[in-house]
Amino acid sequence: MFDFLEGYDLLGAFWVTVQLTFWSALGSLVWGTLLAAMRVGPVPLMRGFGTAYVTVVRNIPLTVIIVFTSLGLFQTLGISMGADRFTTINFRLAVLGLTAYTSAFVCEALRSGINTVPLGQVEAARAIGLSFPQILRIIVLPQAFRSVVGPLTNVLIALTKNTTVAAAIGVAEAALLMREMIENEAQLILVSAIFAFGFICLTLPTGLLLGRLARKVAVKR
Amino acid sequence: MRRPGQARTGGRRAAKDESATVLYDVPGPRARRRNLLWTVLFLAALAAVVWWVIAGLAAKNQLEAAKWEPFFTDGRIWQTYLLPALKNTVVAAALAMVLALPLGALLGIARLSDHRTVRAGAGTVVEFFRAIPVLILMLFANAAYAEFTDISPETRPLYAVVTGLVLYNASVLAEVVRAGILALPAGQTDAAKAIGMRKGQTMAYVLLPQSVTAMLPALVSQLVVIVKDTALGGAMLGFAELLASVRPMSANYGANTIACFTVVAVLFVLLNIALTTFASWLERRLRRGKRSTGAVVTAEAVDDLAAPGPAEPPAPPGPGTREP
Numbered sequence: 156m157f158d159f160l161e162g163y164d165l166l167g168a169f170w171v172t173v174q175l176t177f178w179s180a181l182g183s184l185v186w187g188t189l190l191a192a193m194r195v196g197p198v199p200l201m202r203g204f205g206t207a208y209v210t211v212v213r214n215i216p217l218t219v220i221i222v223f224t225s226l227g228l229f230q231t232l233g234i235s236m237g238a239d240r241f242t243t244i245n246f247r248l249a250v251l252g253l254t255a256y257t258s259a260f261v262c263e264a265l266r267s268g269i270n271t272v273p274l275g276q277v278e279a280a281r282a283i284g285l286s287f288p289q290i291l292r293i294i295v296l297p298q299a300f301r302s303v304v305g306p307l308t309n310v311l312i313a314l315t316k317n318t319t320v321a322a323a324i325g326v327a328e329a330a331l332l333m334r335e336m337i338e339n340e341a342q343l344i345l346v347s348a349i350f351a352f353g354f355i356c357l358t359l360p361t362g363l364l365l366g367r368l369a370r371k372v373a374v375k376r
Numbered sequence: 377m378r379r380p381g382q383a384r385t386g387g388r389r390a391a392k393d394e395s396a397t398v399l400y401d402v403p404g405p406r407a408r409r410r411n412l413l414w415t416v417l418f419l420a421a422l423a424a425v426v427w428w429v430i431a432g433l434a435a436k437n438q439l440e441a442a443k444w445e446p447f448f449t450d451g452r453i454w455q456t457y458l459l460p461a462l463k464n465t466v467v468a469a470a471l472a473m474v475l476a477l478p479l480g481a482l483l484g485i486a487r488l489s490d491h492r493t494v495r496a497g498a499g500t501v502v503e504f505f506r507a508i509p510v511l512i513l514m515l516f517a518n519a520a521y522a523e524f525t526d527i528s529p530e531t532r533p534l535y536a537v538v539t540g541l542v543l544y545n546a547s548v549l550a551e552v553v554r555a556g557i558l559a560l561p562a563g564q565t566d567a568a569k570a571i572g573m574r575k576g577q578t579m580a581y582v583l584l585p586q587s588v589t590a591m592l593p594a595l596v597s598q599l600v601v602i603v604k605d606t607a608l609g610g611a612m613l614g615f616a617e618l619l620a621s622v623r624p625m626s627a628n629y630g631a632n633t634i635a636c637f638t639v640v641a642v643l644f645v646l647l648n649i650a651l652t653t654f655a656s657w658l659e660r661r662l663r664r665g666k667r668s669t670g671a672v673v674t675a676e677a678v679d680d681l682a683a684p685g686p687a688e689p690p691a692p693p694g695p696g697t698r699e700p
Contacts, residue, residue, distance in 0.1 A: 216607035
């Protein structure tokens with residue numbers, strides 16, 4: 156029944172999906188946190204930049220961003236992200252696009268987390284003379300992160316599903332392999348079911364595990 | 377309770393500087409100098425990036441006037457490429473929304489059923505379609521239409537895109553409907569029971585009509601997600617929407633790839649900002665409304681309802697630093 160699977164690197168394709176997710180998640184956590192810090196900070200120009208970035212990026216389809224990294228950045232402007240093999244270049248471009256897109260959502264999630272920290276704590280911190288970066292680093296962000304594990308989990312799951320968009324620029328991940336298999340094999344339903352199952356295996360445990368973690372670390376108020 | 381990220385309302389502080397939050401004090405002379413220093417540094421960094429981008433674009437001849445002019449002077453580029461593409465985007469999104477809504481309502485109500493089997497069945501369907509990427513659904517639909525139906529290859533991409541979007545968004549909307557019904561005050565059900573309404577009547581005449589208003593903002597903001605997802609069809613299935621118009625356009629107008637992408641991105645941003653603004657206007661109106669129960673499923677709630685897994689407690693009300 157599963158003979159047709161021979162000759163296809165199913166696990167390899169899902170491994171690329173996992174790698175895409177991992178590097179993009181890492182990148183967007185860093186960039187998203189910086190954006191959130193800019194958006195709540197005291198420098199008006201940075202606030203404006205953060206707001207503009209989030210508004211613009213959230214409203215552009217991820218597909219447009221990913222295709223742009225390939226057609227625009229690489230083919231037109233010759234930016235190859237320090238790689239020389241096509242597969243590596245496309246992988247890095249996809250990570251760049253996914254990071255640029257996902258950080259806007261990480262930023263918004265974090266900002267709503269910052270809003271859950273009680274006013275008195277920040278006032279106390281200011282009263283003992285902590286500066287804005289210190290307040291953010293020592294008082295606000297640690298609590299904000301704990302209260303946004305849930306929303307960030309949702310962002311991570313959305314990111315996992317969004318990595319399929321990288322197929323549009325030829326990154327050899329699950330969706331690209333699925334398209335190839337659908338074209339070459341007769342068992343449409345079975346092939347689709349396998350890929351659906353693969354993604355369920357990636358997204359459902361993430362949601363359950365991190366959901367449990369979210370309840371555990373959430374600051375009880 | 378007021379939160380650190382939110383602007384203080386009233387008081388001298390707000391009068392002085394509207395953007396002041398409690399995360400930092402009203403800047404004194406030293407803080408103002410420091411902020412100025414940061415502004416200058418950030419401006420320098422931004423300028424460096426912008427200069428680098430412009431130099432890069434200029435080196436590849438992407439800034440020539442001839443590459444940008446057609447969008448402003450040549451009506452044909454709009455008539456031939458952009459407007460039909462925009463129409464396809466909007467049609468696919470609208471169709472998907474119209475079809476997904478009743479299906480979503482059905483699933484959402486089924487998830488609230490008193491019968492365990494109905495609840496579990498609807499729950500499985502919803503969790504399944506929320507857990508897999510919409511692109512997988514589109515690819516499947518495309519191949520399925522090719523194999524099992526005789527829909528012509530020209531219209532097949534539209535069918536595939538809409539089918540994928542409907543399957544995914546019906547399950548997201550099911551959660552929105554459920555949240556909308558659960559957001560209504562419990563007194564509504566009690567009152568319906570008290571005057572002797574049956575379960576079906578309570579749902580049809582009391583809960584559903586009110587929850588539709590409550591979830592309007594969430595519906596409109598889900599439309600933004602749908603609009604964005606139509607671009608998948610352009611990249612992977614050959615559906616002639618906005619993103620797909622970039623290649624033929626840049627081929628015909630002197631390889632102006634960057635200009636084409638910019639215009640397409642701007643169109644998407646404008647369309648989606650219009651939808652978002654409409655959603656938040658609806659939200660404000662609903663909160664103020666005298667005749668409504670005041671229950672509302674916010675636009676932000678949609679992000680959390682779109683992921684599979686146990687429903688999180690509703691997110692804290694929208695982030696507030698400087699929201700317009």
